[in-house]
Amino acid sequence: MDSQIIILLCIGIMVVIVLVSRLRGGHYGRLRPGSAPLESDAAAHVDPGKNYYTSGSEDYPNALMGLDKEWFLESDSWNKRNLTDSEIQELLSDMRHRGMEHMLFFQWFDILDHRRWKIGEWYGVQGTHITIKILGEKRVSITTPPLDTYSGT
Numbered sequence: 001m002d003s004q005i006i007i008l009l010c011i012g013i014m015v016v017i018v019l020v021s022r023l024r025g026g027h028y029g030r031l032r033p034g035s036a037p038l039e040s041d042a043a044a045h046v047d048p049g050k051n052y053y054t055s056g057s058e059d060y061p062n063a064l065m066g067l068d069k070e071w072f073l074e075s076d077s078w079n080k081r082n083l084t085d086s087e088i089q090e091l092l093s094d095m096r097h098r099g100m101e102h103m104l105f106f107q108w109f110d111i112l113d114h115r116r117w118k119i120g121e122w123y124g125v126q127g128t129h130i131t132i133k134i135l136g137e138k139r140v141s142i143t144t145p146p147l148d149t150y151s152g153t
Contacts, residue, residue: 027114029132029140031122034108044092045085050120052088053078055144060098062149063124064091067111070138071119077144092123099125102150113140125149 046052051069054061055078067073083091096106104125111120114134128145135141 027134029111029113029119029134030116031109031130031132032112034110034121044089046083046088052081052083054081054091055079056147056149060094060150061091062145062147063122063128064088064095065111065120065122065142067120067140067142072139074135074139074141075144078142095123098150104149111142 047066049069050066051073053065053067053073054063055065056062058079061079065078092106099106106123107126109122109124110118111122111132113119113132119140124145128149130145131141131143133141
């Protein structure tokens with residue numbers, strides 16, 4: 001009889017932990033390593049269904065983000081950009097080459113909402129920590145990576 005009570009108590013505690021972890025703190029998205037990496041910078045192209053943003057310097061941004069046009073980005077930290085295919089290819093090449101000078105490696109990531117649905121793409125340094133907070137229906141706040149990405153500090 002005592003072992004059954006202990007088992008039921010453990011199950012109850014696990015259920016409470018799962019429920020609390022799901023309900024705390026609102027809705028957050030995440031980055032997931034991209035499913036289809038580009039073979040080269042020259043393979044990159046502008047998706048007309050996305051708005052493009054950069055963080056940091058105009059010539060050597062710390063990150064490049066393409067967010068589905070149906071989503072509204074609530075942030076003053078990102079620079080909205082109207083890019084052509086050749087401009088996006090040049091940006092990617094410049095970012096990668098500058099990163100290599102500092103032993104930083106860039107990678108494509110999928111931007112996922114709180115339901116794990118893809119809402120955009122992110123090109124940035126591996127290991128960068130950002131916050132993706134879903135603020136409401138098709139509204140998102142995404143923090144920028146550190147502005148000193150290339151300084152190595």
